[in-house]
Amino acid sequence: DFSAVSASVDFMTVVENAFGIADESELIDLELDAGTLYRGNVSEGGYEGPLPLKGWRIDAGAIKKAP
Numbered sequence: 020d021f022s023a024v025s026a027s028v029d030f031m032t033v034v035e036n037a038f039g040i041a042d043e044s045e046l047i048d049l050e051l052d053a054g055t056l057y058r059g060n061v062s063e064g065g066y067e068g069p070l071p072l073k074g075w076r077i078d079a080g081a082i083k084k085a086p
Contacts, residue, residue: 031075056082 051070056063058079071081 028076035074051082 049070050068052067054065056066063083066082068082071078073081
């Protein structure tokens with residue numbers, strides 16, 4: 020669960036604030052292969068490609084832009 024209001028995001032925000040994890044965009048050597056991605060309750064279709072991160076978070080806005 021990576022929604023903006025989840026317990027995991029709250030926890031990682033505390034860790035990020037405590038240790039100063041950089042909030043920079045990058046593509047890591049990990050592939051994401053999802054049959055269907057959702058933004059809220061809206062299906063945006065599938066995605067197969069590199070996993071874009073911004074700091075420790077998945078950069079959902081960059082998924083469509085990733086090669």
